[in-house]
Every structure is written in C-alpha cells, then in structure tokens.
Amino acid sequence: MNRKLQQFLYLANAHGYGSPEVNEERRQNGEHVITFAQDGFEFRDTYYGGEPYSGQEVIFANGRAMWAMQYRGRIMQGEDVEPIYAFLGKVLTGPKLGLPRGVDGTVADGLTYQFEMDGELDEFTAREIISRGKNVVYSAEFLGGLVDLTKES
Numbered sequence: 239m240n241r242k243l244q245q246f247l248y249l250a251n252a253h254g255y256g257s258p259e260v261n262e263e264r265r266q267n268g269e270h271v272i273t274f275a276q277d278g279f280e281f282r283d284t285y286y287g288g289e290p291y292s293g294q295e296v297i298f299a300n301g302r303a304m305w306a307m308q309y310r311g312r313i314m315q316g317e318d319v320e321p322i323y324a325f326l327g328k329v330l331t332g333p334k335l336g337l338p339r340g341v342d343g344t345v346a347d348g349l350t351y352q353f354e355m356d357g358e359l360d361e362f363t364a365r366e367i368i369s370r371g372k373n374v375v376y377s378a379e380f381l382g383g384l385v386d387l388t389k390e391s
Contacts, residue, residue: 239359239384243279243305247297247359248335250274250281256327285309289319295338295382305359306385307338311366311378322368322376325349338382339366349375360384 253259253274263271270293272283278300285293290312297305313319329340329351338359344351348370355364361383368376 239305242277243297243299244335244359246276246279246281247305247338248333249276250279250297251333251339252331254281254283254330256324256329256331289313303385305383307380307382309378309380311376313376314374317375321347322349325351326368326376338362338364338380357383 253261254272261273263273265271268286270283270285272281272285274281280298280301281295282298283293283295285291290310292308292310294309295307296303313322325347326340328346329344332341332344333339334341336359337353337355339353340351342351342353350369351366352369353364353366355362357363359382362380364380364382366376366378366380367374
C-alpha cells in the first residue's frame, strides 16, 4: 500500500469515530455515514446499528475506490455500552501508521484494547477486543485491503 494512502488512512482515523471533529450524518433508516476528505482522497465509513453494529470503510482516490474494510462488532451482554464505546473512540482516534484500527495494548479506565492483524493493509483480517481484567467486554472482526487492482483496458 503506498505511503500517501497509509498517511491518509491515519488522518481519517484520527478524524473518524470518537473524534470531537467527526463529520457524521445519521439517517432515518439507521445508517451512519462518517466522511473525511483531503488532497484528492475521501474516506467514507458507513455503519448500521449500535449494538451490535456492522459496516464498511472505503477510501477513494480521485473518485475511485482504492481500499475497503468490512467489520462487525458487539459488546457482551450485560455490559454498560457507553463507557466501552467511549474508550473505543479514544483508542481509534490515536491511530498508528500502518494499522487500520487502534494501537494494541492501549489501557485506560480499567479497560484494555487488543488488536491482532494477519497480513498488511493491502490484504488482511483482524480482530479487536476490549477487556476489563480477564473478561472480554467487546469484540469485533475485520476484513480488508486494496480493491479494483485490475484496470479495464
């Protein structure tokens, strides 16, 4: 994955879910759309639901999809949703270059974020979990990578 695309994903994450500057549209059908654009790139994160949730992030370069990631996550039954998603928002807005999500090992407010990824941003699967002590309180899975690599002649 080229460096400019990686840097844009980093910026999009910093301005995405959990950011006080997030540009989010909530539609009547339950769809949420987060957008961020800069230097010919556009990031669009479309998700549905709250608990559980499912969605897709896409990065466009000059109007053409280049990268996408699908995801689904949930908080474990009986857990208080608000503090867990507040923690997740903090984690996701503190990204690391080369990762599609937060930084593994982040700890705050008695919660620990873990992120495991197989592959690179070009093509990967990943899983994140949030734990309180030894108890998993949240989990999500991801599948993503570059798209539309074969161009029509």
